[in-house]
Amino acid sequence: MADNGAFNEQFLDLFIFETGKYLDEVDGILLSNERKKSFTEENINDLFRVTHTIKSTAAMMGYDILSSFSHKLEDLFSAIRAMGSRAGGLDEKLFDLLFNSLEAMRQELKRSPGVEDGSESFEGLTLEIARITDAMSAETKKPQNADGGAALASLRVTLEPGCAMAGIRAFIICTQLRQICPELTSDPEDMENRPETADEILKNGFTVTFPAEHLEKMMRKASSELYVQRVENVERAENACADTDAALAREPAPSDGKSEAQRAPEEEKPAPPASQPAPSQPASPPPAQEEPSSSSSDVSQPEASSDKMINVYLSKLDKLQDITGELVIAESIAESAVLSCEGLSENAAAAITRLKKLTDVMRSVIMSLRMTQLSDLFRKMHRVTRDTARKLGKEVEFEADGTDNAADKRIIDELSDVLSHVVRNAITHGIESAEERAAMGKPAVGHIKMTARNTGNGIIITIADDGRGISLPLVIEAARRKGLPLKETANYTSGEILQLLMTSGLSTNQSVDQYSGRGVGLDAVRVAVKKLRGTITLETEEGRGTCFTISIPQTLAIMDCIKLEAAGSLYMLPVSDIYKIVVPENKNLLTLPDGTQRLLFKGFTIPLLRLDLLFGLPRGEQDFERGIIIVIEGEENACAVYADRLTGQQRAVIKPMPRFLRYFNTEQTGISGCTILGDGSISLIIDAEAMLARAEEMML
Amino acid sequence: MKNSQNEALVFDLSGRSFAAELRYIVETVQALPITGVPMLPRYILGVSNLRGNIIPVIDLEDFFKEKAGQARDVQKEREGNSCVIVLRCEESIFAVLADNVLRVEETKKNLLNEGAAQSRGSGFEKYVKASLSDGDGVIFVLDIAKIFEEMTGESLETD
Numbered sequence: 001m002a003d004n005g006a007f008n009e010q011f012l013d014l015f016i017f018e019t020g021k022y023l024d025e026v027d028g029i030l031l032s033n034e035r036k037k038s039f040t041e042e043n044i045n046d047l048f049r050v051t052h053t054i055k056s057t058a059a060m061m062g063y064d065i066l067s068s069f070s071h072k073l074e075d076l077f078s079a080i081r082a083m084g085s086r087a088g089g090l091d092e093k094l095f096d097l098l099f100n101s102l103e104a105m106r107q108e109l110k111r112s113p114g115v116e117d118g119s120e121s122f123e124g125l126t127l128e129i130a131r132i133t134d135a136m137s138a139e140t141k142k143p144q145n146a147d148g149g150a151a152l153a154s155l156r157v158t159l160e161p162g163c164a165m166a167g168i169r170a171f172i173i174c175t176q177l178r179q180i181c182p183e184l185t186s187d188p189e190d191m192e193n194r195p196e197t198a199d200e201i202l203k204n205g206f207t208v209t210f211p212a213e214h215l216e217k218m219m220r221k222a223s224s225e226l227y228v229q230r231v232e233n234v235e236r237a238e239n240a241c242a243d244t245d246a247a248l249a250r251e252p253a254p255s256d257g258k259s260e261a262q263r264a265p266e267e268e269k270p271a272p273p274a275s276q277p278a279p280s281q282p283a284s285p286p287p288a289q290e291e292p293s294s295s296s297s298d299v300s301q302p303e304a305s306s307d308k309m310i311n312v313y314l315s316k317l318d319k320l321q322d323i324t325g326e327l328v329i330a331e332s333i334a335e336s337a338v339l340s341c342e343g344l345s346e347n348a349a350a351a352i353t354r355l356k357k358l359t360d361v362m363r364s365v366i367m368s369l370r371m372t373q374l375s376d377l378f379r380k381m382h383r384v385t386r387d388t389a390r391k392l393g394k395e396v397e398f399e400a401d402g403t404d405n406a407a408d409k410r411i412i413d414e415l416s417d418v419l420s421h422v423v424r425n426a427i428t429h430g431i432e433s434a435e436e437r438a439a440m441g442k443p444a445v446g447h448i449k450m451t452a453r454n455t456g457n458g459i460i461i462t463i464a465d466d467g468r469g470i471s472l473p474l475v476i477e478a479a480r481r482k483g484l485p486l487k488e489t490a491n492y493t494s495g496e497i498l499q500l501l502m503t504s505g506l507s508t509n510q511s512v513d514q515y516s517g518r519g520v521g522l523d524a525v526r527v528a529v530k531k532l533r534g535t536i537t538l539e540t541e542e543g544r545g546t547c548f549t550i551s552i553p554q555t556l557a558i559m560d561c562i563k564l565e566a567a568g569s570l571y572m573l574p575v576s577d578i579y580k581i582v583v584p585e586n587k588n589l590l591t592l593p594d595g596t597q598r599l600l601f602k603g604f605t606i607p608l609l610r611l612d613l614l615f616g617l618p619r620g621e622q623d624f625e626r627g628i629i630i631v632i633e634g635e636e637n638a639c640a641v642y643a644d645r646l647t648g649q650q651r652a653v654i655k656p657m658p659r660f661l662r663y664f665n666t667e668q669t670g671i672s673g674c675t676i677l678g679d680g681s682i683s684l685i686i687d688a689e690a691m692l693a694r695a696e697e698m699m700l
Numbered sequence: 701m702k703n704s705q706n707e708a709l710v711f712d713l714s715g716r717s718f719a720a721e722l723r724y725i726v727e728t729v730q731a732l733p734i735t736g737v738p739m740l741p742r743y744i745l746g747v748s749n750l751r752g753n754i755i756p757v758i759d760l761e762d763f764f765k766e767k768a769g770q771a772r773d774v775q776k777e778r779e780g781n782s783c784v785i786v787l788r789c790e791e792s793i794f795a796v797l798a799d800n801v802l803r804v805e806e807t808k809k810n811l812l813n814e815g816a817a818q819s820r821g822s823g824f825e826k827y828v829k830a831s832l833s834d835g836d837g838v839i840f841v842l843d844i845a846k847i848f849e850e851m852t853g854e855s856l857e858t859d
Contacts, residue, residue: 326752569736615738658747660756660792661737663852669739674747674754682735682749 015061016109017311022050023102023109024376030102031382034095035397039080048077054105066108069122072129073101079136094132099387101125153212154234155219158205160227167191167198170206173225177208180217184210207234314409317370324359324366325558325653331359332678371406374452374459377416378403381463384420385448388427395434395445396427402452407459411532411552415461418528422463422548423448425522430467430546440543442466455551458534464547470540475500497540530689533559533576561652561675561685564630564643566611567620570683571643572652572675577688579633584625584642596698599640601631607695610642611686614670614694620644632688639695641686650677654685670694708841710805710834711785711798714761716824717839718798719805719832724844726786726793728801732757741851742766748795750786756794757784758851760842764823767850789848805832807841 029043039047055070104121157173159166174186187207188197210218215233222231335352338344378400389396407415431437431446438444447466452459479500501522529536534552553576561572562581588600589608597608608629612620620627628646632639652675657666672687708719709728732748734757740746743762747754784795807830827850829843 322752329752617736617738655754657737658754658756658793660794660852661740661744661747663792664740664744666737666740671737674735676749676752676754680749681733682747682754684735684737 028379044081072126076129076133079133153215154207154209156205156207156232156234158229160229166202169227170201181210181214324363329676370408372409372412374405375403377412381423384423388424399449405452405454418525421525426465430465458553461550466545469542469546562649563647565645565647566643567617572683572685580631582629584627584629606638607698608640634692706808707804708807710802712800719839719841724787726788728785758796760796768823
């Protein structure tokens with residue numbers, strides 16, 4: 001039954017993915033409402049719907065803890081909703097509790113279903129939620145809203161005009177509905193035995209009342225019965241006519257029926273999982289925020305209509321992208337083969353041109369498939385801002401701009417950690433306490449602005465705070481204390497400050513914590529950005545704030561490379577890694593007693609790495625001056641790479657080295673990947689970082 | 701399909717007949733051009749492009765020799781290696797050179813010797829899982845998992 005296992009696994013993946021999305025949605029709603037400490041009715045209905053879905057699907061997938069916890073949350077939201085307008089005074093504690101609950105649920109999702117060892121993290125939360133729920137329910141004093149109480153819902157069923165034997169018909173419908181819930185009561189009662197009720201039923205319809213948990217199912221069932229003209233959800237008590245809009249057409253389109261049913265209120269009790277949509281159901285988009293404050297509503301914008309979207313495994317897209325890369329190569333091979341033929345027909349040439357155009361289009365479509373909007377990333381940062389500020393007792397608002405930009409999924413995933421780091425740093429070390437800010441004449445609430453913009457071949461993300469900025473003299477002093485080499489003059493550019501800040505060691509210096517704590521982890525940030533082939537710069541003004549600018553290419557799979565030949569082998573070096581290409585001159589070459597070589601470059605001596613020696617190839621015998629030198633510059637050092645020949649430039653589809661070779665640490669030897677050339681042969685891609693590391697070793 | 705557990709692909713390498721069990725074998729193809737990769741053990745000749753997949757290619761002969769502490773023939777002729785056998789082990793794909801792929805053989809038939817590999821000998825004997833009689837010669841069924849472990853495990857330790 002291996003198939004079955006794979007099937008279940010797929011469902012599990014889907015469940016985890018969708019539940020993650022739902023939790024994100026809740027996150028977005030909470031974030032946008034935290035400031036005004038209340039929920040709109042629409043918001044609370046969404047929260048309710050989402051937790052309800054999580055509850056049932058979790059139960060179905062065997063995540064019992066998650067399911068019962070969602071149930072508790074559902075009770076809580078239900079209590080909040082029952083309070084209606086009185087729920088304005090929701091306090092910070094409630095939001096903290098909800099945010100913590102989300103976190104716990106996310107953690108739980110990472111566990112295997114049925115594993116109980118995570119339950120303790122829920123216990124405290126469950127108790128707290130139950131306490132608040134009880135308190136609220138007591139306040140509302142509505143019996144039907146008591147925790148887990150027998151809340152009732154009613155539907156008014158109207159029959160088609162002219163329907164014969166309305167009383168009997170109504171009775172049959174009630175009998176059908178009793179299959180869902182035997183406790184169902186009808187008004188008028190006893191209709192099958194009292195023909196006099198038939199007229200009334202025909203005129204006004206009849207009402208069925210049942211526990212609210214069955215509402216959705218009942219609604220669907222009732223609307224599908226014969227002779228039923230419409231089914232209305234009758235809201236009991238004061239707002240009885242509020243819901244007339246929710247009337248369902250006789251034969252509702254499935255999607256309409258669902259969303260109407262879900263929006264319908266009064267669902268206090270859990271429904272059996274089977275009554276819920278399967279986990280494969282696409283998430284309905286979160287509703288647009290009514291709140292005017294643009295800063296937060298940006299973050300939870302509704303996504304595109306869900307029924308026009310499908311979920312795809314990333315691995316399949318990866319594969320598709322790989323194949324397209326191959327196709328482009330195969331196409332160029334075919335092109336050169338065809339074009340070199342004698343007596344080439346015009347048709348063949350035209351066909352090749354067309355093929356080339358099509359593959360180009362296809363490649364760009366596939367690249368765009370991998371593009372994901374930045375909105376999730378921004379929402380995450382909003383959350384990080386909120387959590388960090390809360391922990392430190394600061395007030396910080398988060399502004400986002402450009403969330404509709406897109407970038408490769410992998411880049412977004414990797415960026416998430418980097419940006420969290422920068423945001424956390426900005427709040428911890430950049431933004432001052434409210435008193436300090438007031439003293440400086442700044443608004444008491446700190447401000448973090450995150451923007452994204454597209455530059456055609458890459459994406460630029462900025463994170464700006466209006467905090468205290470970075471004090472230049474203090475950084476330099478700390479660097480001096482650390483014994484880092486410093487320039488004579490104090491004319492440091494912001495880039496150089498960044499470099500100083502990002503030097504590990506300086507960052508962990510406790511004595512200068514009030515500002516250089518900013519350096520904590522910044523070297524990690526630099527490395528991560530570098531890994532994405534991006535750059536990071538900062539601008540800072542003391543007292544006014546700091547702005548980080550991170551520039552990232554939109555995709556990693558294709559790079560422009562130069563082709564280098566050494567001892568007969570061809571290597572590629574990404575153009576982005578090149579600092580300068582230099583013509584070798586003997587007068588600039590130094591050979592040290594230990595045999596290593598140095599290049600005199602702009603007044604510095606930098607290590608010279610000969611590719612042939614480095615890669616254990618037979619040493620080329622050609623004259624030094626006939627070769628070519630590529631200077632690579634790192635953050636702290638530079639090196640020169642010597643090759644026999646520069647043979648050109650090419651756009652390369654980057655492939656990782658085979659898995660098998662990872663056992664042999666190929667990455668440390670200076671090869672970061674490979675690419676397939678037009679003739680089908682393989683060329684290795686030189687890893688500039690590894691070259692710099694090698695140069696560093698040489699200098700020791 | 702059911703018998704593939706007990707079947708092995710027989711191939712020639714430097715005048716000897718070896719066999720690899722079918723469960724490790726992905727496919728066999730004509731010898732491909734190899735691009736050398738620096739800083740690897742000598743028995744890893746480099747990588748080949750197999751329909752867009754990058755596959756490391758291993759010379760088992762060099763591997764056996766290296767493990768036996770023998771020097772490798774620097775100027776070895778490689779003309780004989782006419783084909784490549786692609787293997788899969790622990791999710792890793794790699795290929796070994798062969799002079800010739802002969803046929804598929806039942807490993808339970810004509811069994812001469814089974815079980816513990818012989819530790820004596822000049823290299824390959826360490827990795828023989830069983831030997832089969834083949835008319836006038838012997839076919840050595842190789843323990844691919846052991847070879848894989850030896851290659852990857854060793855390099856993990858030494859690096």
